[in-house]
Amino acid sequence: MNPFFLFIVLTVTSFSSYLCVAQKSVVKMPKGRIAFSSDGNLHDTDDWGATAFSLALIHYAGLEKRFVHYDYNNHLGDSDKNWEQVMTDAAKGGAKRFGLDARKVFDDQSEKEAAITNFVKEANSSNKKNPLWFICAGPMQMAYDMIKATLPEKRKFIHAISHSQWNEVHNHSENKKTWEDMKKDFPDVVYHQILDQNKSNGEDDFYSHITNWKWLLESNNENWKWLYNIDDTGVLDLLTKGRKESIEKYFDISDAGMTYWLITGGPYGGNEKGGWKEVKALFENKPITNSTPTPEVVFESDDYIFLEAESTSSSLGNWNLIRKGNKNYVKSASGFAFLEFNGNKPQIGNPDSPLQYEFVCPKDGNYRMVLMTSKRLEGVPSDWCNDIFVKMEGDFESGTNLTKSDLTNYIKVLQEGNEATAELEWHWAVQAEKEKHKYYDVIYNFKKGQKYKLTLAGRSQRFSIDYILLYNSDKFGLYDAKDFFSKKK
Template identity: 35%
Template sequence: MLARPSGGADDQDANDHDADDQNIDHNSGGTMTLHRHRSHRVGPVLALFAAATLLGACGTQAAPPPAQAPGSFDDGVGRIAMSADGNQHDEDDWASAPMALAILAHRDLQPNLVHYDYNNHIWDSSQDHVENMTESVQEGGERFGFDMSRFFDDTDPQRLEAGTQNLVEEINASTEDDQLSIVLAGPIETVWMALNAADPEARTHVECVTHGDDSFNQTHGAEEHDGHDYEDLIDLGCERVEIPDQNSGLGPIEMDFWDFLTDSGDENWEWLYSRLDLVGNGDVSDAGMVFYVITGEEESDRSELKSYFQSGSGEATSE
């Protein structure tokens, strides 16, 4: 049985990384991003995204999302795991979580999402937060056609254990040619539990994607609950991927920006709008990490996201 850690710093030494295998980018915000394999995965996607943005600028009508998962696994994107809270502190997760699912579904990438644990603030919860986050994730997953057996509610001890084991298995399956991207949309603890239990060599083929620098999600577990922080994941061998804070481009905005979702006439997009409206400020910043994983775009904004949704299935179309 995988036990929940009692807290404290991890006692394992950091794995050494070969400097020749890494590229280091410094963006204008001072955040450092390290990545080994992303360039060969996202090159074709970036070309499609550029064409999609052009179509959006020309006024292409938004296409409704798929009702079920029609696609097959996309090797160019690779396996994706997500871990989010929403059950305490972060109300914006109620909007970001279904937006992230819609982003993946729009390119038929449902099969690429191999793990999603949510309500991952495992120390305590607010009941209304749990209810709202659970609805956003569960109904979003069903509406956008995901395999719900890969979704795990961390407020349920049995599902927490099952989810941890599932993530361990996905980490252990990772190789240089089959990398796993873990999107960190909540505190670090549940991901640390899985990484700590996984094969040390496999950990080096996992990237831990976060945004901002010393953010709440990166530090909260260690600072407030004697748990773990982002640096503890890196110490276990996970590849550091820190993109700029997504709040500047995908943070709070007047809700009328998102009217195109209701104007689409599609009930799934109308429901997505309702989750943004529940939060009330249009903040989908954590979804920017998923957008980065599938496009390589580190500093996306809501206009680019709108253009992406207006591009059919996330690809350029021709007459």
């Protein structure tokens, strides 16, 4: 072999080995565990992508076992229901995609107390050799409440991290406590304020031109494509026109910069000026694996009430029973049958052809109602044929911000995703609309052994229902319920 060529080969090989070692050495997270609190449900949409990327960074750094807490939608009070759902996909969906324990992920709009309980458990188990690194990526009220609930003697082992003055001083709606309040009231906590990753590294940081991130979309990795699409560049215009002029140009996952700073050393030399190049290098050095799968969620029989739509003794009226083999059958229906409403008009109508279902509650608790639904458009707009009326009778209280009167009278429940969901497929209906574009979870506080009567009534033509699910929302989150019962059927 030509000596000069041999020199080139050896040099390139050595340089490639150096790159591999260099990338592995980037991960220098201090001892301890990782906790997050983020918003994403009002004001600013950068948390959608930042949440998903933070979870991916933990995976690609090989730190899955250090992940112990993520609460999201932490803008308390005012909230946007559509944004809440995107954050659920980013947080709970991201955890499952990247091998993190999704049981440690909590929606503050519906699982606030469970989030506080989990955070307190982790904080109170902290010590000098195993501190809790707490990334504060939203308004500080939720972070304040969680720290307040911890044992005072354990707070010196909590490291709170922030990079955003907006988050630190935000006091809108029920969010009153600030970063300065935390420092004043909990002086034993260790506080780290790092550079804001919005343009801290010019055009190469975590907030940069969208073309810097095209490698995700152009890869053969479905998880990378998902990361690209969950950033607000790809999602927000489906929900609002508020930032269209900026999201067409910029990919914004700036809050993920705190995660990168921590996994590369934190206060011991962590990189505050990382960006797309560092993310790409880290991702390419470790392929996605399923070596740490999320434990399977298991529902016991008293955790839910499951009702097939066709299992009613009521006269069907304008409901048609659709079985497998019918031209309008939607595949994968539970029990190979469902009901399709054919009264009223495709867009609107009064309650028609009521269907009643009686059941006994298996134990005390808050039970959230969700429906498995479909729509058949026949050429009408895609946000038609997508809703139904429901009401409940019996000895219960409201478990949500709807009143009991709202729940004992007919209220409209609509298919999630609205015009974004495809027809002739099964999709969840998870929220009620009380006023125009004001959406609410449907949760009933039931009593063990009590008998209840649920009534469904048709609203829009060619809307179909496969089954009704009422699950214990004190024990399980919406993501877990949807995932479990979609597979179960």
